[in-house]
Amino acid sequence: MSSMRGERMLGRAALPAASVPKTRRSRLRDVYRDRYLYVFLLPALAYFIVFKYVTLFGETIAFKNYRLLDGIWGSEWVGLKHFRTLFNSEDFWHVLGNTLLLNVYHLAFAFPAPIVLALLLNEVRAEWFKRAVQNLLYLPFFISWVVLGGMIVSLLSPSTGVVNALLGLFGVEPIYFMTSSVWWPVVFIVSTIWQSAGWGTIIYMAAMAAIDPGLYEAAKMDGAGRLRQVWHITLPGIRGTIAVLLVLQMGKMMDVGFEHVYNLQNAAVFSVSDVISTYVYRIGLQNAQYSLATAVGLFQGVIGLILVLIVNKTVKKLGEGGLW
Amino acid sequence: MVNRLGRTSLYVFLAVCGFMTVFPILNILAVSFSSSRAIISGEVSLWPVEFNAQAYVQLIRDGQLLAALKNTVIITAAGTALHMLATTPAAYTLSKKRLRGRAFFTFVVLFSMLFGTGLIPLFLLMKQLQLLDSYWAIWLPGLVSAYNLFVMKSFFEGMPAELEESATIDGATDLSIFFRLTLPLSKPILAAISLFYAVALWNTYSNALYFITDSRLLPVTVKLYQMLQMPIDSLLSGAEGASYIQPEGLKAAAIILTVAPILLVYPFLQKHFVKGVLLGSVKG
Secondary structure, eight states, X not given: OHHHHHHHHHHHHHTTOTTSOOOHHHHHHHXXXXXXXXXXXXXXXHHIIXXXXXXXXXXXXXXXXXXXXXXXXXXXXXXXXXXXXXXXXXXXXXXXXXXXXXXXXXXXXXXXXXXXXXXXXXXXXXXXXXXXXXXXXXXXXXXXXHHHHHHHHHHHOTTTOHHHHHHHHTTOOOOOGGGOTXXXXXXXXXXXXXXXXXXXXXXXXXXXXXXXXXXXXXHHHTTXXXXXXXXXXXXXXXXXXXXXXXXXXXXXXXXXXXXXXXXXXXXXXXXXXXXXXXXXXXXXXXXXXXXXXXXXXXXXXXXHHHHHHHHHHHHHHTTOOOOO | OOXXXXXXHHHHHHHHHHHHHHHHHHHXXXXXTSOHHHHHTTOOSSSOSSOOOHHHHHHHHHOHHHHHHHHHHHHHHHHHHHXXXXXXXXXXXXXXXXXXXXXXXXXXXXXXTTSOOOHHHXXXXXXXXXXXXXXXXXXXXXXXXXXXXXXXXXXXXXXXXXXXXXXXXXXXXXXXXXXXXXXXXXXXXXXHHHHHHHHHHHTOOHHHHHHOOOTTTXXXXXXXXXXXXXXXXXXXXXXXXXXXXXXXXXXXXXXXXXHHHHHHXXXXXXXXXXXXXXXXXXXX
């Protein structure tokens, strides 16, 4: 027993020395030495292989006529047939348009929200006040969209909702927020901000905390007011963080969170709220058009990946870190 | 530039933001305890009007939502354990620089982050494995979050190497180092990551919607969705129906019952979540 232990330690100590020839035997000995570590890795590795890579292989049914009986292997190849069907269908362009539009709204309104909030919170000197506000702002992030959606519908109800009751005090006729195709996107974006802007401040506040306080001191000496300090020190200090989050957000341009849309959606606003994720669910799982739905998903994934690569490159050219 | 006025308006603005964030929750709570008459006439805002707990009594008597809540408790408890059992040891292994194949295994995980899993291939896989209509269909698609795995791995990497070296010299094996040394020293990260998983499981929705059709197995989120969508007279299964209670109140009570556990442990959750996010963002 003790000699075995001695050997193990020797093996470990000898590892960094580059002069030791890496024979197959020594490699096997390393693997044997670390056998428990490999066992530790096994469940996670199996998960990634089966649920990430095998399912990636499953994407091939976008180029096949998938039939349950034939399975993924056995189904017949049809090339780009499903993509042709898609590009010729009005529904697809409609859904794609909605997805992009909601994401453009997101970039314009929801993306800057946590930055603005973080800048404001950063100016607060009273710690207790800052912490209290943060505690309130983070809360919706922990709640599921079913619950948030239920609250929104109740709040905005034309008959019993408090918002319309309030508007009524000013003589405004009840507004049908959830069923109006003009108001629905507004509700969607405001609810995004409600759910995630507070939580999003954490990462910006951490970046702000890392800024050298000496910079502010120097700026104060030079007579710069708070606003000028924010503009010349705080904002440049978090530019890298903004760039990284922007790249990540661009990768989601083709994607609108399923749970968020699905829980706010209703038949009256289908024309503005039907997005790729709800479309895939409908034609794929509800209508069992497996191959067509997979083609939509694949198209979405590939465009998303290309977008990330392009934006990452652009951000790097502008002198920021980017993702890799 | 920023004078007293500026400072005051900053504080007021932030206080208003904070209040507006929690107002919908307070409002739904007030509605759930108000009388039908008050709800219909739109009088309820912050406080219950004509206080009563009828809606809760009916929901509890009906039992459907409670049964779904019980399902969610099982899904969350067992699921968190499963996720942690798969994530923690793997993160430990990948943190060992001496491990042969480490770069390859890390790449396998990292590369998977570049693309999402398609819904249909995932569905067909689940069907093939005969896991539809079981909780495995909720747990397995997200068994290991690559993000959580890397956060934990970098935490393990940050632990002082001398500790482990001296333990090795004292004759400790990999297994005893992991269980006796690494795990006890990793409580903050274990707490943060378990809570990431637990909250996600409590709120689990789409996987259940996609993969579970047996209504006895549904988690509370999907059950709640069905109740929110249902026409007024079929909200409750029992014969007593919803005739004498305004369904808005019933829906509000169902919402509150679903979210109450999260709200009750929120201060605790929040503290660990923030810590976890900061641990994760250090190494990016």
